[in-house]
Amino acid sequence: MLKQAIENLGNRTLEGVWRIGYATRFFVLILLHSGTAFRRFGLTIREIYFSGVLSLIIILVSGLFVGMVLGLQGYETLQTFGSEEALGILVALSLVRELGPVVAALLFASRAGSAITAEIGLMKATEQLSAMEMMAVDPIARVVAPRFWAGVISMPLLAALFSAMGIFGGYLVGVQLIGVDEGLFWSQMRSSVDFEQDILNGVIKSVVFGIAITAIALYEGYDAPPTAEGVSGATTRTVVASSLAVLALDFVLTAFMFRGLN
């Protein structure tokens, strides 16, 4: 009984270590085979279309609504201190520093990450990947690496669009609907949002999230058991694991970037 439990624990530990090693090797392989993704850039462009362009609508609409809600809620709170004109700062800083990269990454993980996993998992299940290997085409170079770079390129652009759209939403609600002074809204925002400290750090965050999400999605797809059940499980794991990874990475990055700023 006890022996069984210890064996179980040992087995799980070994399995975990093996998976970490496998995932790391897979990631290194992607980087090593990235040459094709840039030499035949058409492949990457195709994937940018599927993961970036097709995510545009959900990103833009959610950005607009998140900004509008920030405008309403921020106004309610700031009003009690008589400093409604700080609404611009509140909306812009919270979007550029946190919400833009993080919410865009969460949406990207569920919109594009799950699609990548399902696609690659099905390719594996229908033995398309093996067929490629038979024809001496490396599936990692031909299928995986372009998707990886497409995700890394799309993510910062989507996050920037999300933030810009959110600020526009905050402007719509704050200035057009509630009537905060327009000049104060923009000038206060400009005076306290710093290009390097806030905007550039937000971009760095979104690049890191892009790498994490696509790497997890590709790994789960490539590693999925070649059955219908296996692919569905892998898709679920992609969304859960990449969302958690985004939130955890966000905490770590924020702790490094904004510590001791004031």
Next chain:
Amino acid sequence: MNKTVLDLWVGLFVIAGIAALLFLALKVGSMSTVNSTDSYEVVARFENIGGLKARAPVKSAGVVVGRVTDIRFDNETYEAAVTLRIDKRYAFPKDTSATIMTSGLLGEQYIGLEAGGDSQKLKDKDRILITQDAVVLENLIGQFLYGKAQEGAPQ
């Protein structure tokens, strides 16, 4: 899907993304960190800086002319040494005075520079000699109460 249509969409997407980044950079944020080539540093010493923080603006006549880059405690004079980075376009006389002021009643604190009449200008690594500390509300109230108490006391 047709390859040219696909390229067009991706091109539009990249342009939109870069436009959003530019919007954030130009309209939302500002390059507050004045770089070292076109600015100079001066040090001002205060006995009390109140709530002044690094990156706070340095203003003269209400116009932002620089930023606070560093605040340090000097263990020999027991004063705060505040480093100001001022844009090279603005030259100030040697006897300029620095005051810690507050924008509004509860607003952020900044440094106000008031130009003197000296013909020589402040240079890099110079020291501003005339400074005025931050107004600490508690001290002000204390002084007021003290004055009131004295007024009421029998002569």
